Amino acid sequence: MRLALLAPLPPLQNGIADYAQAWMTAVRAAGVEVVVPPQQQGQWDTADAGFWQGIDGVHAELGGGRGPEFLALEQLRARFPQLPLSATVHDPERLVWRSPSLPRGPGRWLAAAPRPLPQLLALSQDRRTLARERALARRLDALVTLTRSGGQVLAERLQVGADKVHFIAHGNGVFAPQALPDTVPLQLLYFGFLYPGKGIEDLLDALARVRRQRPDAAVRLTLAGGSAPELAFGRRGDYVAGLRERARRLGIGDWIQWRLDLPAAQIVPCVQAHHAMLLPYRDSKKLALLGRMRGTSGALSWANACGRGVIASDARAFAEEVSHGNGDVFAQGDSAALAERITALLDAPARAAEWAAGAAALGQQRQWPRIAARFAALFASLQEGRR
Structure with a gap:
């Protein structure tokens, strides 16, 4: 299986980039070929037919206020209706929380302004943003959350069936145990x-x-x-x-x-x-x-x-x-x-x-090999379902 990953990656300094790097390494070790799509000016290139024709599924990491992954999922669903699409949602109960499109005119200035102006801009656009989130959620094949309560609130807010939302905990590395320090303080x-x-x-x-x-x-x-x-x-x-x-x-x-x-x-x-x-x-x-x-x-x-x-x-x-x-x-x-x-x-x-x-x-x-095996099984089931 050849899977495309839409996610921030190091050297970006944020938790989702760190997670995505560890996730990719583990899922590759589980037997899934994971590739990173090309980008154009900070956005994912979803129009490169030569690349996407060789892809069996797409998985995205959504969260941290980022919009490129959300936009790419919208575009891919429109262009490739049969392509299995899934996403891990790091900040449920929403997918993206603010408009994924770059504002124009005064909105562009507000988006880059000091707090609280960017948050106020997100609030003013919220009804349209939520409608887009719900529309995309209905068209995705699977949503993954890292906590059970996150899955529950996500399904309720985005109005999707609970069977579409999967709880797969945050993976962690495998390290030798070490006793607690035996000294004060x-x-x-x-x-x-x-x-x-x-x-x-x-x-x-x-x-x-x-x-x-x-x-x-x-x-x-x-x-x-x-x-x-x-x-x-x-x-x-x-x-x-x-x-x-x-x-x-x-x-x-x-x-x-x-x-x-x-x-x-x-x-x-x-x-x-x-x-x-x-x-x-x-x-x-x-x-x-x-x-x-x-x-x-x-x-x-x-x-x-x-x-x-x-x-x-x-x-x-x-x-x-x-x-x-x-x-x-x-x-x-x-x-x-x-x-x-x-x-x-x-x-x-x-x-x-x-x-x-x-x-x-x-x-x-929650060691990564166990978590990665669950993701690999999920992707195989989505691919079979699309067939």
């Missing part, structure tokens, strides 16, 4: 791209609260991840410098280690050098006007792969993802609640070992 890790919306400010506030309550507590936090991510709605100033200044003002600078732009080869040792990972994400209040995000996090998949528990907010579908004995959940934006979770781990460090065992078991279930 308690080593906590935030891992992922650093940008507003990840709740990192709440994490710093929580750590400051722990320090005020327990000045002699043995706690250290590592902030690790990409410092210059590709963002759909742009960025505001030097975000990392703002975090450093916030930590200094809160008096916790000496409790924090920075590991920015961590090389891929150092991710596993970094994660395994800690007792637990913290994911304090916040759902965007502006995006909440358009729908509910019920996706997951690539950082959480790294925690599972490395056998480390997670303290996560209840944003996205984290409550579902951290329901396997692999961590704990707190209310997003509630730094006091997060501080309580950290203090509880200080008082009962054995919980980190329990979470680690739960994470390792989940990580084994």
Whole structure:
């Protein structure tokens, strides 16, 4: 089978590009020939008949506010009615969340303007965008979500049959297990791209609260991840410098280690050098006007792969993802609640070992070879169905 992949790929700096690269490697190892179509000026070239005549199916990675993959699926369905088309939806309950077409006139300026103008533009176009999303969803052969709750809200919002939506969890790598650090202090890790919306400010506030309550507590936090991510709605100033200044003002600078732009080869040792990972994400209040995000996090998949528990907010579908004995959940934006979770781990460090065992078991279930085999079976069934 020859499958075309429509997705952002490295060197783009975002989580979906990282996922797509790992996904492509795993699916190729499962026996599917995966090829990347040609592009023209940042858009997928769907008019190259010589390329598309040799394709047995197309799979897209949708999310992150990107429009090229959505537009390509619309064009391919119009040009090749019998070609099996599928997509993984990273940010359900919507496919694209904002108009996939480049605005004209004043709209073009608004799309590139500072926040909140791009979000307001997306809101003004929402009814037409949702109609296009529903039309495309009905014409796709399969939709994949990385969480069960994401699949449920996607089917309801896009008005498609539940049998068209498939839950296939985020895959993770296969790595040798490593025991938890057996020394103090308690080593906590935030891992992922650093940008507003990840709740990192709440994490710093929580750590400051722990320090005020327990000045002699043995706690250290590592902030690790990409410092210059590709963002759909742009960025505001030097975000990392703002975090450093916030930590200094809160008096916790000496409790924090920075590991920015961590090389891929150092991710596993970094994660395994800690007792637990913290994911304090916040759902965007502006995006909440358009729908509910019920996706997951690539950082959480790294925690599972490395056998480390997670303290996560209840944003996205984290409550579902951290329901396997692999961590704990707190209310997003509630730094006091997060501080309580950290203090509880200080008082009962054995919980980190329990979470680690739960994470390792989940990580084994979600190893990329198993996940890729499910995708390969799905593509074979779609191809057979089109025949």
